[in-house]
Amino acid sequence: MNRMIRMAGAAVLALALSGAAAQAADRGAAINGEVRKIDERTGKITLKHGPATSLGMDEPMTMVYRVKDPAMLKQVKVGDKVQFDVESGDTGYTVTRIQTSK
Numbered sequence: 001m002n003r004m005i006r007m008a009g010a011a012v013l014a015l016a017l018s019g020a021a022a023q024a025a026d027r028g029a030a031i032n033g034e035v036r037k038i039d040e041r042t043g044k045i046t047l048k049h050g051p052a053t054s055l056g057m058d059e060p061m062t063m064v065y066r067v068k069d070p071a072m073l074k075q076v077k078v079g080d081k082v083q084f085d086v087e088s089g090d091t092g093y094t095v096t097r098i099q100t101s102k
Contacts, residue, residue, distance in 0.1 A: 031050070040070065
């Protein structure tokens with residue numbers, strides 16, 4: 001019985017670690033871009049960016065994104081070069097992290 005519990009625990013741990021590795025890989029795929037427009041009222045930002053292969057976008061484009069936290073919009077201004085992370089959900093793409101780049 002103890003052996004079955006240890007095996008089940010090991011399987012749960014392996015599953016959790018594989019999920020964490022996938023999340024870390026997604027976070028590691030920061031996208032480079034430029035802020036084109038900020039709309040604090042709607043909590044959206046327009047970003048011109050290069051390919052975002054983690055999202056299946058192989059070509060550069062300009063897109064409007066929701067932001068996870070509206071306070072992020074106060075950290076950047078139009079014209080800033082940025083690196084950002086995006087997650088895909090039922091309501092579209094959401095910027096989860098953004099920071100100015102040099």
